Amino acid sequence: MLRILPRYVQNQLLKTFLIAVAVISLIMLVAVSFQWIRQADAIGMATFLEVLPALLVFVLAFSLPIGILAAASLTFGRLAGDNELNAARANGIHLFPLLRPGMLVSLVLGIAMYFLYGELIPRAAGKQIEVLHKLVPAMALNFQ
Numbered sequence: 001m002l003r004i005l006p007r008y009v010q011n012q013l014l015k016t017f018l019i020a021v022a023v024i025s026l027i028m029l030v031a032v033s034f035q036w037i038r039q040a041d042a043i044g045m046a047t048f049l050e051v052l053p054a055l056l057v058f059v060l061a062f063s064l065p066i067g068i069l070a071a072a073s074l075t076f077g078r079l080a081g082d083n084e085l086n087a088a089r090a091n092g093i094h095l096f097p098l099l100r101p102g103m104l105v106s107l108v109l110g111i112a113m114y115f116l117y118g119e120l121i122p123r124a125a126g127k128q129i130e131v132l133h134k135l136v137p138a139m140a141l142n143f144q
Contacts, residue, residue, distance in 0.1 A: 002097060005088065010101035013075045017105065020074075021060075021067035028059045051131045054124035061116055068109050072102055 032055050036048065079085050079098075088098060 002093065005093065006097050006101055009075065009079070009098050010105070012078075013071050013102055013105055016074050017067050017071035020070040021063050024063040024066055024070075025056070025059050028063060029056060032059060047131060047134070051128055054127040054131075057116070057120050057124040061113075061121060064109060064113060064116070068106060072106075076102070 033048075033052075036051065036055070076085075085095065085098070089095065
């Protein structure tokens with residue numbers, strides 16, 4: 001019993017997290033992509049596809065924390081709303097084993113965000129600047 005319930009919480013948390021990150025990332029990526037396409041008429045599809053991974057890194061920097069917040073709120077809110085937490089406490093199960101999967105996922109996500117902000121985002125910013133420097137002469141020729 002003590003293994004099944006935390007595993008259930010972990011599965012629900014991960015499913016909700018992945019769905020939330022996918023939806024938020026898709027919405028933000030579409031918005032940022034339209035902004036890039038609108039800004040530079042001289043941009044070709046090859047150049048856009050070259051900068052797309054860098055855009056995805058910036059989008060993940062926002063969607064991962066929002067995703068874990070949404071997942072924790074929805075998962076534990078549903079558990080509390082269905083009185084499953086009260087039922088577990090009434091049966092003598094401490095709440096810490098139920099909260100442990102959420103804390104573990106948050107710890108792993110915190111380490112991933114440290115790597116994302118420390119390594120990947122500076123590289124992605126450099127890639128975007130490199131692409132913009134290649135685009136500036138082409139954009140200047142289109143305006144003349």
